[in-house]
Amino acid sequence: MTDPAPAVVPDPSAVTDRDLEVLAEQLGRLPRGVVGIAARCVCGRPLVVRTAPRLDDGTPFPTTFYLTSPGAVAAASTLEANGVMREMSERLLEDAELASAYQVAHEHYLAQREALGHVDEIDGISAGGMPTRVKCLHVLVGHALAAGPGVNPLGDEALDLIKDSWRPDRCTC
Template sequence: MSQEDLIIIKKQLGRGVSNVLNIEKRCIYGYPQVIKSFPLKDGKPFPTLYWLTCPYLVEEVSKLEAQQKITEIEKIIQNDPVLRQQMIHAHKEEIKKRMKLLGEKISSLSENMIKKLKQTGIGGIEDFSTIKCLHLHYASYLVGENNPVGEIVDRYIAKKCCDDSRCEKWVGCGAKGR
């Protein structure tokens, strides 16, 4: 990950991010699409492991949330025992990855912080039968995690990437030549 990547991520998100570990997925133009975050930020738990940064996909997923797709997908997951188990497994896998990333730093954390990081799932959610945000699940799915919510979101999004000119508008530097 380069300094240019960090500048692009800042432009994509509209703010700097201090706990980026790496870029997990790039778009067809080479820009960051999903980043991996360290589970602590400013000394506090940060349970979002995968973060969707692509402005185009963020916008597309936001449209789904505005269309009440969170409630719809929750019902799909709750009514399908296989998907429900897959969702619980996705949360537990993310917790394992989060704890592995913390490594030795875990010994310096308070009991409450450790509890939060060990017991909350994707995005810090406590109730694994509910969905907090589609963006987090989609980011998880895009990096290859077995995330049924992210997979459903992917089916809803017809066009998976922006055109070159929209990408350039969002990031402020030409997509061509990357």
């Protein structure tokens, strides 16, 4: 008697037609340049998409990790409205250790995008203001969710700050 074939486990980063439907619902428009799902909700729906560095129409697109979960987007927006980006940017000027870790996050982001293809127009430019300031918490939260803890210190911090309103381990879909 032969052993049964092992079950095929789907790649969680693969994009399905259902994912594209959910993304259109989340974004309120058709998603552009999606090459993978970088993070998923515990229910399986996309939280963060991985986006091509050049869109189909030729536009350079530096935002490799695009936050799509409405709850996470709203929570990051609240932080931005409350001045958290300014506070974080000021700390980067004062805290050499934080600035160094943020530089490493910037380099990680660039390497992840470069793995998808090189685009001269955005060469060396990551997203979210990295490595010298904080310009978009949505990008930093998306990067932190995609890369996991310990890669983007300010993305991790933002996730901690929003944990009372949104958390990746609790479905709010």
